[in-house]
Amino acid sequence: MAKNRFTKTNFLWLLLIIVSYFLINLLINIGIINKVYQTVMLTIGINIILAISLNLIIGITGQFSLGHAGFMSIGAYSTGVIVKQMGGNLSSVFIGMAVGILLSSIVALIVAIPTLRLKGDYLAIATLGFGEIIRIVIQNMKITNGAAGLVLPKLLDWKLVFLFLVISTFIVVAFTNSAPGRACISVREDEIASETMGINTTKYKIMAFVIGAILASIAGTLYASSFYVIKPDNFSFNKSIDILVIVVFGGMGSYTGSFVSALLIGILNTSLQSFADIRTIIYGALLVMIMIFRPQGILGNYEFKFSNLLKRFNKKEARS
Amino acid sequence: MNFKKVIKSALMFGLIASLAACSSSTPSSTATTDGQASTVPDGQETYKIGLHYEMTGAVADYGNAELKGTELAIKQANEAAGYEKYVSVTYDNKSDSTEAVTIATTLASDGVVGVVGPATSGASAASYQILNDAQVIVMSPSATQNNITLSDPNNKDSDVYDYVFRICFEDSYQGAAMAQYAVDSLKATKAVIYGDTASDYSKGLMEAFDTQFKNIGGEIIATEYYTAGDTDFSAVLTNIKGMDFDVLYIAGYYNEAGLIIKQAKEMGIEKVIIGADGFDSESLVELAGADNLNDVYYTTAYTTVDASEALQAFIEAYKAEYNEDPAMFAALAYDATNVLIKGIEEAGSDPAALQAAINAIDFSGVTGDFTFDETHTPIKSVLVVSLVDGVQSGAEFVSPKE
Numbered sequence: 001m002a003k004n005r006f007t008k009t010n011f012l013w014l015l016l017i018i019v020s021y022f023l024i025n026l027l028i029n030i031g032i033i034n035k036v037y038q039t040v041m042l043t044i045g046i047n048i049i050l051a052i053s054l055n056l057i058i059g060i061t062g063q064f065s066l067g068h069a070g071f072m073s074i075g076a077y078s079t080g081v082i083v084k085q086m087g088g089n090l091s092s093v094f095i096g097m098a099v100g101i102l103l104s105s106i107v108a109l110i111v112a113i114p115t116l117r118l119k120g121d122y123l124a125i126a127t128l129g130f131g132e133i134i135r136i137v138i139q140n141m142k143i144t145n146g147a148a149g150l151v152l153p154k155l156l157d158w159k160l161v162f163l164f165l166v167i168s169t170f171i172v173v174a175f176t177n178s179a180p181g182r183a184c185i186s187v188r189e190d191e192i193a194s195e196t197m198g199i200n201t202t203k204y205k206i207m208a209f210v211i212g213a214i215l216a217s218i219a220g221t222l223y224a225s226s227f228y229v230i231k232p233d234n235f236s237f238n239k240s241i242d243i244l245v246i247v248v249f250g251g252m253g254s255y256t257g258s259f260v261s262a263l264l265i266g267i268l269n270t271s272l273q274s275f276a277d278i279r280t281i282i283y284g285a286l287l288v289m290i291m292i293f294r295p296q297g298i299l300g301n302y303e304f305k306f307s308n309l310l311k312r313f314n315k316k317e318a319r320s
Numbered sequence: 321m322n323f324k325k326v327i328k329s330a331l332m333f334g335l336i337a338s339l340a341a342c343s344s345s346t347p348s349s350t351a352t353t354d355g356q357a358s359t360v361p362d363g364q365e366t367y368k369i370g371l372h373y374e375m376t377g378a379v380a381d382y383g384n385a386e387l388k389g390t391e392l393a394i395k396q397a398n399e400a401a402g403y404e405k406y407v408s409v410t411y412d413n414k415s416d417s418t419e420a421v422t423i424a425t426t427l428a429s430d431g432v433v434g435v436v437g438p439a440t441s442g443a444s445a446a447s448y449q450i451l452n453d454a455q456v457i458v459m460s461p462s463a464t465q466n467n468i469t470l471s472d473p474n475n476k477d478s479d480v481y482d483y484v485f486r487i488c489f490e491d492s493y494q495g496a497a498m499a500q501y502a503v504d505s506l507k508a509t510k511a512v513i514y515g516d517t518a519s520d521y522s523k524g525l526m527e528a529f530d531t532q533f534k535n536i537g538g539e540i541i542a543t544e545y546y547t548a549g550d551t552d553f554s555a556v557l558t559n560i561k562g563m564d565f566d567v568l569y570i571a572g573y574y575n576e577a578g579l580i581i582k583q584a585k586e587m588g589i590e591k592v593i594i595g596a597d598g599f600d601s602e603s604l605v606e607l608a609g610a611d612n613l614n615d616v617y618y619t620t621a622y623t624t625v626d627a628s629e630a631l632q633a634f635i636e637a638y639k640a641e642y643n644e645d646p647a648m649f650a651a652l653a654y655d656a657t658n659v660l661i662k663g664i665e666e667a668g669s670d671p672a673a674l675q676a677a678i679n680a681i682d683f684s685g686v687t688g689d690f691t692f693d694e695t696h697t698p699i700k701s702v703l704v705v706s707l708v709d710g711v712q713s714g715a716e717f718v719s720p721k722e
Contacts (some may be wrong), residue, residue, distance in 0.1 A: 033431055035425050035428070035429055036422065036425045036426045036429050038425075039422050040422060041427045043418065043422070044603060075505075077459070079709040126562050133682075139517075139518050140517060140518075145474060146518075146520060146523060147440065147519050147520040147523065148441070148465060148473075148520030148523070149520075151445045151471075151473050151474075153449070153471075154449065155612050161346075171458065175426075221417075227417070227421050228417075228445065228446045228448075228449055228450075229417045229419060229442055229445045231417065231444070232518075234416075234417060234418065238464055270422070273411060273412075273422075273423075273426070274410075276409070278374055279376075279412070281336055282336075285332060285336050287330070288328060288332055292325055292328050292329060293325060293329075315396055
């Protein structure tokens with residue numbers, strides 16, 4: 001029996017995407033969103049893709065990975081090198097993205113097969129080490145121009161970032177709601193129990209890890225083609241931590257949370273721009289506050305769903 | 321909400337308040353655009369200058385020194401004009417090239433006439449295209465990377481950014497000048513190069529030194545590498561000790577150079593050690609020990625030895641303002657700001673006229689006299705400073721020959 005894809009909720013999601021696209025377009029055209037806010041929007045969009053892809057690994061599958069910046073750098077440098085070789089146009093960005101996806105999935109497989117048999121802290125250390133290896137390799141290669149990095153033209157506007165944001169969100173949500181996604185959640189809840197139920201835990205962990213890596217590499221491509229300079233320093237351990245902060249801040253296991261926290265952190269960063277001296281203090285303090293009052297993150301594991309809204313709406317209807 | 325949590329957050333607010341109190345004693349760095357209209361006489365123009373510096377993050381040392389240099393220059397210009405003619409708009413780029421893109425966009429939309437900064441090549445390269453497209457003059461005090469003022473630094477034939485200028489000489493020029501000095505003045509024919517693999521600064525220096533030294537008849541005996549953060553260099557130094565050479569060229573920053581010099585001298589390597597402006601720090605003396613800093617020479621843009629009158633005036637003004645000695649970065653930023661101000665005095669705020677005025681400027685500043693070449697890099701001679709017991713004792717101008 002073919003499942004009906006044309007449900008009310010799917011229609012509402014599509015409507016939301018189209019409306020927000022035209023709303024942003026309108027706001028840009030009438031000048032409310034100026035160039036500064038557009039740059040901030042790009043940062044936020046890329047951060048959301050990074051956060052939801054890491055959330056898939058950490059929040060849904062329960063595997064603590066600290067190598068996300070490594071995968072991002074694979075995407076960024078694949079794009080950077082190809083744009084340098086082929087000249088700056090949109091088609092070279094897409095070829096770079098494809099190469100990045102291919103490379104990062106191969107690398108993710110190589111890393112995942114041995115390390116995902118590890119648990120907890122050991123996995124964190126292994127992925128951390130791997131992220132640093134990628135960075136040092138890039139730093140010492142001729143084609144990546146070593147520590148000086150690559151200077152690239154700006155080839156993207158917000159529309160493509162928006163498109164890939166929608167695609168990435170669709171991929172992670174669809175994966176989480178599929179049978180393998182459910183298996184990943186069971187691995188997170190109790191690995192031994194799910195093994196007893198006949199779930200091949202390593203297989204599902206690898207699946208989630210590779211999908212996460214591919215999305216991170218796409219984010220890297222978007223970064224490289226909109227932020228002019230890529231340097232090995234941009235993808236250090238600190239970058240992985242930044243992404244992790246967004247995930248934990250929003251709530252592990254909640255994609256809605258990753259959206260909200262990437263937005264909040266982006267807006268906070270921009271609005272505090274003119275208070276340079278105390279910006280980091282305020283930022284740090286807010287993180288501490290969140291951890292004291294909501295250790296599970298802003299949204300915990302709450303997920304925004306149109307089906308829930310509809311249910312509530314229908315209940316009210318029935319009551320009245 | 322339980323009692324413990326309230327206590328915790330109250331404690332934290334106390335901590336923040338005390339930190340904020342500490343930081344408020346430093347000069348305020350927020351944008352100061354309002355409240356000054358009353359001090360401006362009627363009919364007089366004011367100009368906004370963007371300050372785009374690394375005030376926090378990995379290279380905050382450089383950014384803050386340059387911020388002070390720039391603010392001093394603006395203050396002096398305002399005093400000379402008699403009113404708030406130049407208004408600074410300051411932003412922190414957190415030593416991060418992503419943040420630099422946002423700041424550059426913000427500055428462009430703030431309507432500044434010119435921007436001074438950032439201090440590092442990475443953040444500068446991230447800002448150039450945006451500001452150039454917005455026809456805002458950029459004066460880079462210390463973006464030394466080779467060809468960074470070109471739209472594609474890897475391609476020497478690419479277009480130069482019209483509105484981008486820098487005040488420092490580039491890495492390769494400095495490396496070549498040291499090679500020239502080693503051959504001409506130190507009578508060296510054999511050199512060993514020791515540099516950092518992970519730093520673009522070090523790589524630029526090594527390549528340039530290598531090329532120029534060979535061109536003028538020298539011989540490179542060996543090239544050895546370390547990685548930033550290393551503390552024990554004895555393995556490589558033992559190796560070097562057995563070689564026959566005249567000079568050891570250390571291409572890197574003082575952190576490692578200080579330790580290398582100390583360990584080399586302790587090991588009994590009594591050869592002349594030469595380097596670049598990465599040596600220029602008080603910490604070099606602390607790390608290497610004053611006794612070991614003899615027969616050490618390095619290239620720099622700035623020295624207080626044999627200071628000119630202009631330089632002495634700058635040092636005094638800087639000391640009076642901040643109660644400390646100016647670093648090289650402060651001097652470069654001071655010159656960068658003054659070039660911009662001089663350009664504005666001559667041509668006003670029209671972008672094209674201002675660009676032409678700065679391009680043709682013949683400037684004499686605290687880091688030397690210079691004009692700009694076709695890549696908007698200053699043509700100025702490099703200074704070679706010699707150390708005696710850790711103290712700068714001689715300074716000589718050198719230019720590499722083609």
